[in-house]
Amino acid sequence: xxxxxxxxxxxxxxxxxxxxxxxxxxxxxxxxxxxxxxxxxxxxxxxxxxxxxxxxxxxxxxxxxxxxxxxxxxxxxxxxxxxxxxxxxxxxxxxxxxxxxxxxxxxxxxxxxxxxxxxxxxxxxxxxxxxxxxxxxxxxxxxxxxxxxxxxxxxxxxxxxxxxxxxxxxxxxxxxxxxxxxxxxxxxxxxxxxxxxxxxxxxxxxxxxxxxxxxxxxxxxxxxxxxxxxxxxxxxxxxxxxxxxxxxxxxxxxxxxxxxxxxxxxxxxxxxxxxxxxxxxxxxxxxxxxxxxxxxxxxxxxxxxxxxxxxxxxxxxxx
Ligand SMILES: [Zn+2]
Ligand SMILES: [Zn+2]
Numbered sequence: 001x002x003x004x005x006x007x008x009x010x011x012x013x014x015x016x017x018x019x020x021x022x023x024x025x026x027x028x029x030x031x032x033x034x035x036x037x038x039x040x041x042x043x044x045x046x047x048x049x050x051x052x053x054x055x056x057x058x059x060x061x062x063x064x065x066x067x068x069x070x071x072x073x074x075x076x077x078x079x080x081x082x083x084x085x086x087x088x089x090x091x092x093x094x095x096x097x098x099x100x101x102x103x104x105x106x107x108x109x110x111x112x113x114x115x116x117x118x119x120x121x122x123x124x125x126x127x128x129x130x131x132x133x134x135x136x137x138x139x140x141x142x143x144x145x146x147x148x149x150x151x152x153x154x155x156x157x158x159x160x161x162x163x164x165x166x167x168x169x170x171x172x173x174x175x176x177x178x179x180x181x182x183x184x185x186x187x188x189x190x191x192x193x194x195x196x197x198x199x200x201x202x203x204x205x206x207x208x209x210x211x212x213x214x215x216x217x218x219x220x221x222x223x224x225x226x227x228x229x230x231x232x233x234x235x236x237x238x239x240x241x242x243x244x245x246x247x248x249x250x251x252x253x254x255x256x257x258x259x260x261x262x263x264x265x266x267x268x269x270x271x272x273x274x275x276x277x278x279x280x281x282x283x284x285x286x287x288x289x290x291x292x293x294x295x296x297x298x299x300x301x302x303x304x305x306x307x308x309x310x311x312x313x314x315x316x317x318x319x
Contacts, residue, residue, distance in 0.1 A: 044112070046072050046132045062091035063135060063181075064252045064265040071114040073134040073141060077103035081307075088134035089125075090177070093170035098268065098290045106163065111141035112148070124149035125166035129158030136177060140166045182262050191254050191263045192216065194226040201225050201243045202232035203281060213279040215255040216263070219248035230255055230271075231281040234316045253308075258286040266308045270294035273311065274318045275303030283317050 047069040058067050061084055067074055070087040077084055077092060079101040086092045089108070096103050106120040111131065123142040126149050133139025139158075143149040149160045161169075185191040194207040194214065207214040207226040215233045216226045225244075227233040233255070240247035253266035269287040272294050277286055285306070288294035294305040306315070 044072070044132075046070075047134070048072075058085065059252075059267075060085070060087035060091050062086055062095050062265065062268040064267065065134075070134050071109055072111050073139075074109045074114075074117070075106060075120065076108075076117060077106040079103060088136070089140050089166055089170045090133075090135035090173070093167055094174055095268065096167075097171060097174060098270070100290065100292050103167075108142040108163070110144055111152075112143070116144075118142075118144060120163040123163060125161050125163060126152050126156075126158040127161055127166055127169055129153065129156040131156055131158070135181060136170070136173060137180075138169070138173060140170060142166075178262065185254075185263070190218075190252070192224055192226075198226045200228040200232050202235050203228060205280060210280045212256060212259065212261065213284060215253070215266070217253040218251045220251055221246070221248040223248060229279040229281045230285045230287065230311075231279060231283060231316055234285065234311050235313050238313050255287045257289050260289065264289070269308065271306050271308060271311060272297050272301070272303045273306055273315055275301035277301050285311050285316050 048071060049069070059065060060067060060070070065087045067085055067087060073088045075086050075089055075092045077086075079096075079099055081099065084095065086095065092103060092106070107117045108120045108123050110116045110118065110123075120142070123144065124146050125140050125142050127140045128138055129141070129152065131139045131141045131152075133141070141152075143152060146160065152158070153160060182191065186193070194216070196206065196208045198207055199205065200207055205228040207216075207228045210228045213229045214227060215230050216224060217233065217237075218224050225236065227236065233253070236243055237250065237253075254263040255266045255269065256262065257264050257269065264287070266287070269289060270291045270293075271285040271287055273285045274283070275286065275297065277297070278284060279286075286294075286297070288297060291305065297303075298305055304315075
């Protein structure tokens with residue numbers, strides 16, 4: 001049982017923290033392998049349970065999964081925000097849709113030789129085979145040559161397509177796959193629901209009562225904290241020791257998408273801060289799925305759109 005040290009939040013407390021939440025994020029060494037297709041095994045290890053050959057210890061910026069585990073389906077691309085590596089073409093499609101930008105310089109790992117990564121335009125994708133996918137039941141795996149792709153289809157089924165067709169298929173699946181992905185996260189305990197008695201460690205309110213604003217994070221020691229609002233989440237991340245006896249490294253963070261609902265990985269969303277839309281604690285960073293939705297809300301309600309790593313107690317509380 002975790003003991004919370006509930007503190008009254010004062011303006012002075014807030015101004016103490018000028019650093020951003022991004023600086024406080026740590027990378028976990030493991031993450032439960034989930035969301036892989038439960039179809040016929042192809043004899044390949046995917047995900048890698050104990051990845052040794054891949055040096056990228058980072059997480060997919062869209063879903064939070066460990067990149068080295070999902071090396072066979074990883075993609076690299078760039079857009080106006082910088083260069084990114086995702087676990088899959090699903091997360092590439094999601095980020096492209098949410099940012100409103102087509103990916104540039106896209107590369108894909110070869111499914112059979114995940115140490116190699118090639119230009120996606122040159123690769124041959126097999127979609128809908130019995131290969132295990134990532135974030136989808138309809139896998140999309142890449143090969144270097146058409147011959148290799150055709151050979152794979154002969155043994156494991158599916159269809160050979162180019163990158164554009166694979167990305168189009170992944171984009172079409174997004175709306176359907178989101179509730180399934182959230183369901184699997186809940187089933188695996190990666191995302192949990194607060195009980196009516198669960199209290200926000202920052203303000204002491206009950207997150208179960210605020211389904212449009214609540215958020216949660218898990219730490220390396222196995223603790224799960226539920227927050228009434230993203231204001232309390234950001235305050236907690238800025239200085240854990242104010243609220244818990246034993247601060248621990250943060251593993252992953254989940255926020256409620258505004259206004260649609262549903263928990264999503266915090267890093268992938270666009271946050272409206274300083275608007276006139278208030279949450280349970282007043283000023284609130286509101287997580288929108290797409291940049292265009294956040295920009296539209298800023299036009300109507302005021303405020304600025306930021307990514308999660310830029311949120312600080314000071315800018316979240318700005319008037
Ligand atoms: Zn991902
Ligand atoms: Zn709270």
